[in-house]
Amino acid sequence: MVATLYCLSTFPSLIAQQANVFTSDVYKRISNVYGKDASHTVADWRQLINELQSEDLDEKLYSINRFFNRFDFVDDIVHWKEKDYWATPIELIGTGAGDCEDYVIAKYFSLIELGVPENKLRLMYVTALELGQPHMVLAFYETPTSIPLVLDNISRRILPANKRRDLAPIYSFNGNGLWAAKAMGTGKKLRSGGPMKMWDDMVERLDTVMNGDKK
Numbered sequence: 001m002v003a004t005l006y007c008l009s010t011f012p013s014l015i016a017q018q019a020n021v022f023t024s025d026v027y028k029r030i031s032n033v034y035g036k037d038a039s040h041t042v043a044d045w046r047q048l049i050n051e052l053q054s055e056d057l058d059e060k061l062y063s064i065n066r067f068f069n070r071f072d073f074v075d076d077i078v079h080w081k082e083k084d085y086w087a088t089p090i091e092l093i094g095t096g097a098g099d100c101e102d103y104v105i106a107k108y109f110s111l112i113e114l115g116v117p118e119n120k121l122r123l124m125y126v127t128a129l130e131l132g133q134p135h136m137v138l139a140f141y142e143t144p145t146s147i148p149l150v151l152d153n154i155s156r157r158i159l160p161a162n163k164r165r166d167l168a169p170i171y172s173f174n175g176n177g178l179w180a181a182k183a184m185g186t187g188k189k190l191r192s193g194g195p196m197k198m199w200d201d202m203v204e205r206l207d208t209v210m211n212g213d214k215k
Contacts, residue, residue, distance in 0.1 A: 041096075052114055060116065064107050127170065
């Protein structure tokens with residue numbers, strides 16, 4: 001379920017692409033693959049992004065967290081017949097299900113598109129202690145040294161990390177690098193990255209939906 005990530009190198013251009021290229025052709029491709037209902041739900045996501053642009057930060061965090069937590073949790077091996085698969089937001093919405101990485105990636109895409117600075121967001125690997133398994137959450141840092149807020153699909157409430165005693169941090173990352181977690185806080189930066197296949201594969205699939213098959 002959990003894989004190592006080093007870099008989100010193509011992310012900024014992909015965000016700009018999402019904001020500008022949700023055309024009728026994109027919705028047609030979504031409908032052809034996942035059905036009309038899925039296309040309508042993607043349109044709901046895009047409408048929510050537009051509506052939240054002028055809202056305050058708390059509302060953005062709450063609404064995006066709630067929107068994606070509505071989808072069913074299904075392990076990759078059941079849902080995609082693969083041990084580990086990172087779905088695009090459209091694949092999550094289109095199939096109506098995903099696992100923890102899929103929720104987090106979709107929330108991350110959405111919040112950056114809503115103007116939340118990338119350096120305030122980290123995708124954080126943790127151990128879910130009550131479940132006894134690896135897990136991923138999205139952490140929002142008001143300042144580089146603040147205790148982050150945790151957006152999660154296990155606990156639907158957005159709580160400070162020090163209130164999530166059920167989670168043990170491992171490490172976190174965004175496009176700026178990889179950190180060893182320290183008490184769910186900032187931690188020590190380990191390295192800045194290089195390409196990572198699973199992320200690149202996910203970006204390529206999203207690019208195909210947005211722009212069509214270029215082959």
